[in-house]
Amino acid sequence: MNRKNPPVVLTIAGSDCSGGAGIQADLKTMSAFDVYGMSVITAVTAQNTCGVTGVQNVTGEMIRLQLEAVMSDIMPDAVKIGMLATADAVEAVADILEKYHVEHVILDPVMVSTSGRSLLEAEGKEQMLRRLFPLAELVTPNIPEAEEILKAVDGSVENKQTVSSVQITDQTMMEKAAQVIRQKYGCNVLLKGGHMTQVADDLLYQIQAVWFPAQRIDCTNTHGTGCTLSSAIASALARGCSLKEAVGIAKVYVRSAMSTGLDLGHGNGPLDHNWSISSAVLSQSDQSSR
Ligand SMILES: Nc1ncnc2c1ncn2[C@@H]1O[C@H](COP(=O)(O)OP(=O)(O)OP(=O)(O)O)[C@@H](O)[C@H]1O
Ligand SMILES: Cc1ncc(COP(=O)(O)O)c(N)n1
Numbered sequence: 001m002n003r004k005n006p007p008v009v010l011t012i013a014g015s016d017c018s019g020g021a022g023i024q025a026d027l028k029t030m031s032a033f034d035v036y037g038m039s040v041i042t043a044v045t046a047q048n049t050c051g052v053t054g055v056q057n058v059t060g061e062m063i064r065l066q067l068e069a070v071m072s073d074i075m076p077d078a079v080k081i082g083m084l085a086t087a088d089a090v091e092a093v094a095d096i097l098e099k100y101h102v103e104h105v106i107l108d109p110v111m112v113s114t115s116g117r118s119l120l121e122a123e124g125k126e127q128m129l130r131r132l133f134p135l136a137e138l139v140t141p142n143i144p145e146a147e148e149i150l151k152a153v154d155g156s157v158e159n160k161q162t163v164s165s166v167q168i169t170d171q172t173m174m175e176k177a178a179q180v181i182r183q184k185y186g187c188n189v190l191l192k193g194g195h196m197t198q199v200a201d202d203l204l205y206q207i208q209a210v211w212f213p214a215q216r217i218d219c220t221n222t223h224g225t226g227c228t229l230s231s232a233i234a235s236a237l238a239r240g241c242s243l244k245e246a247v248g249i250a251k252v253y254v255r256s257a258m259s260t261g262l263d264l265g266h267g268n269g270p271l272d273h274n275w276s277i278s279s280a281v282l283s284q285s286d287q288s289s290r
Helices: 022-032 060-071 087-099 122-135 143-155 171-185 225-238 243-258 275-289
Strands: 008-016 036-048 051-057 078-081 104-107 188-191 202-205 209-212
Touching (some): 008 225, 022 275, 036 060, 104 225, 171 188, 171 202, 171 209, 202 243, 209 243, 225 243
Parallel strands (some): 008 078
Antiparallel strands (some): 036 051, 188 202, 202 209
């Protein structure tokens, strides 16, 4: 039998028992992109499409052991980082990423769930900005996360006063925000527009601004969109795409997964991660049954 050497992607994130976000969304996305997926779990959450009812954090020590186990044996081509929960988790991830060089590090700075539950303690936020942002090739904040990051930029190091509110309300402000974050931390920025009201345009800020314009989709399948997008970007990068290509492909994947009419749960429903696989498999089984 021929030996196979597929692209490998690791997700470092929390578990969502309802399967729509976190580790579960990440691994489903990786399968859809036909890459080999691995997972390091940072927290176990009890949640569903209506909300989060419990969080049990994994210790920093256990996160370190998981990371060492995978990195010392199967080195990933890309790492996606999602929910980290604690400062200890941030330290563990930063230490290991400094020890092992991974080609692509994509950081989704998860802070609060769609349903409003905090998914990262305050000290962890500071550590994430200080230690993980500079290690990332790309960070993917949504609008509220970018506003939080800007508060920290203005209120830290050079200028100790706390900025109480930064509001990003239009595309000019999105460009300015992404530019400031990139300048401060040295990472490329994908500022996601899913929280804007009219359109769902995303902005990639590398050396300059590149827009990914998109109509808003009128649906309730919005649980785990950010997790899915960042895993799709990591998978496309692992497959050899450029960053710009990877963002474009990932956006198409998320939009398609939002649009199949998957009807599960009583709140913000999950995405249909299998949309591409099911069409391929079904067309094959159609042919073989003829
Ligand atoms: N209603 C929508 N119509 C079209 N695209 C959307 C919609 N909502 C989100 N998106 C897209 O989904 C991706 C994730 O963006 P979003 O701003 O929702 O991230 P997020 O808030 O981090 O996601 P999460 O729900 O996982 O926290 C982006 O590409 C965004 O443009
Ligand atoms: C484990 C985990 N990671 C990330 C999210 C954010 O996703 P959303 O904003 O759609 O709730 C979540 N709810 N749970």
